[in-house]
């Protein structure tokens with residue numbers, strides 16, 4: 001990979017210059033306490049870049065998405081609490097703009113002093129950020145690029161998105177890869193090119209259709225592919241089981257059936273699940289066989305037998321890649337599967353990678369020892385698409 005790095009930019013000198021940093025500050029929030037960040041790992045991961053630029057006297061303009069608002073302001077997805085947290089982590093105040101490219105952002109960017117940091121409001125409050133229309137994205141990218149002299153991408157979690165701030169802004173400014181992007185790409189390159197066998201992949205989480213392509217791509221390379229979390233129900237349905245009110249992508253059932261047929265036993269599904277009456281910590285819940293989920297229940301975690309089954313598959317692995325929690329770990333009654341699988345991964349005599357904002361958050365919020373994992377990636381979809389062998393638009397843009 002030939003690209004310029006943050007170190008190159010620092011060597012050129014940034015004092016008094018305006019640097020646009022694309023970060024992935026898409027942090028999870030406490031489901032029961034609005035506005036309270038439940039895991040600030042992604043904010044901490046970008047700190048070295050921000051500190052280096054701040055300390056070198058740059059005027060730093062940080063931009064990120066949060067969640068998936070629909071191209072217009074939505075208070076549920078404001079980055080305001082993240083600006084506060086970022087200021088605490090940096091130990092210096094972070095100015096927050098209440099819009100992304102509007103009057104407030106322009107005034108605050110214009111008033112930045114050397115070594116000051118500004119966080120713009122959620123990029124996805126603007127339709128141009130995620131638009132599939134090149135001209136619409138370009139128009140928004142022009143507005144973003146106008147803020148700065150240089151562009152640094154340290155948003156590894158978003159490099160798989162062909163979005164204005166990831167793909168189009170670097171075409172408009174001298175561009176550099178931040179340390180986080182460089183480190184993530186290096187680790188994932190090793191895992192994807194030369195994984196030591198046996199290689200076990202564990203997939204879960206809720207973004208089902210996002211993750212089916214990676215299963216297809218990884219099947220020829222892995223010894224076992226363990227599927228839990230919200231994803232498993234589409235597979236269980238494909239095996240002919242009823243899944244009650246569990247998360248299900250009906251239109252993907254045929255694809256899952258096809259994957260199971262190709263896998264020749266290497267895709268391992270849960271044999272039991274924790275089935276609840278509703279999506280709530282207080283809901284009545286029981287362990288049921290994966291083939292017998294009652295019509296009025298939804299599966300919110302893998303059951304104890306499945307956890308054991310998955311742990312024993314993980315035990316002999318030399319390489320483990322894990323993306324996506326095994327259940328709704330944020331609610332205590334449904335955290336055991338994720339905890340059990342994570343603990344099994346910490347015990348392997350080999351190299352493990354945890355990919356995904358929520359999976360990384362699970363490691364930390366469940367009190368597991370972060371240092372027992374080989375690498376904790378900030379990218380969920382990004383790390384999966386890298387392993388799939390896809391070109392990542394954000395990385396390609398930096399290479400140009």
Ligand SMILES: Nc1ncnc2c1ncn2[C@@H]1O[C@H](COP(=O)(O)OP(=O)(O)OP(=O)(O)O)[C@@H](O)[C@H]1O
Nearest residue numbers: 205206207229230300324327328356357358359380
């Ligand atoms: N059985 C289930 N039903 C519904 N949701 C589930 C289930 N199991 C896990 N989840 C949810 O999946 C979410 C994480 O899914 P996601 O696919 O986003 O993971 P990730 O890849 O680690 O994160 P990201 O893509 O944000 O980096 C968690 O919030 C968890 O509560």
Ligand SMILES: O=C(O)[C@H](O)COP(=O)(O)O
Nearest residue numbers: 024026157158357380381
């Ligand atoms: O959570 C993630 O994986 C990244 O922040 C990207 O978010 P997205 O899947 O909403 O583009």
